[in-house]
Amino acid sequence: MRYWLMKSEPDEVSIDDALQQKVVAWVGVRNYQARNFMRDAMQVGDGVLFYHSSCAEPGIAGLAEVASTAYPDPTQFDAKSKYFDPKSKQEEPRWILVDVRATKKTRLINLAELRDTPELAEMQILKRGNRLSITPISPDEWQTILSLAGLKR
C-alpha cells in the first residue's frame, strides 16, 4: 500500500465533483514522470490526497483511493479533446492513467499550513519549483495529514 498526492484543478474536477462520480478517470496527465507513477507503481487501494491546484485556495481538499490498474488515456486519441496527442498511436499508447475514487472531503489544508508542519518538510509539493502533478507521500506524511484533517482516532 502506497500513498500519493494528485493535483486536480477544481475548475476541471473538484473534490465535490469527484465525490459525485463513482470513479474519475485521471485523464490529461502529459508528463512522463507522473505517467510512470500511474503505470508502474500505483496499485488498487493506494491512498490518494486530493489536491486542488491553480485556484483561489490551493491545498489538500480530500481523500481518495486508486480504483483501477493502469490503462490508456482515451483523450490522447480524441482529436476534439484538449488532451489530444497526434503523436500517440493506438497500438502504442503514450499516455496511461488510473481511475480514482474519492472517499472523503476534508477541510481545506492550504500550503501555508502544510509548510508550517515540520513533519511535512520533505513533501515534494512544498519543494521549490516542483510542478509534478502526481507525487509519492510517505506513510508518516499520510498519517500527519490525516491528523491535520482531524481524521485520526
Added chain:
DNA sequence: GCCAACGTTGGC
C-alpha cells in the same frame, strides 16, 4: 498578469 522553474523540442 507576472514570473521562476522546469520539461520538451529541434537545429546543429
Added chain:
DNA sequence: GCCAACGTTGGC
C-alpha cells in the same frame, strides 16, 4: 548529444 528557444505549470 548539446543547448537555446519555447511552452507550461502554478503560486502569488
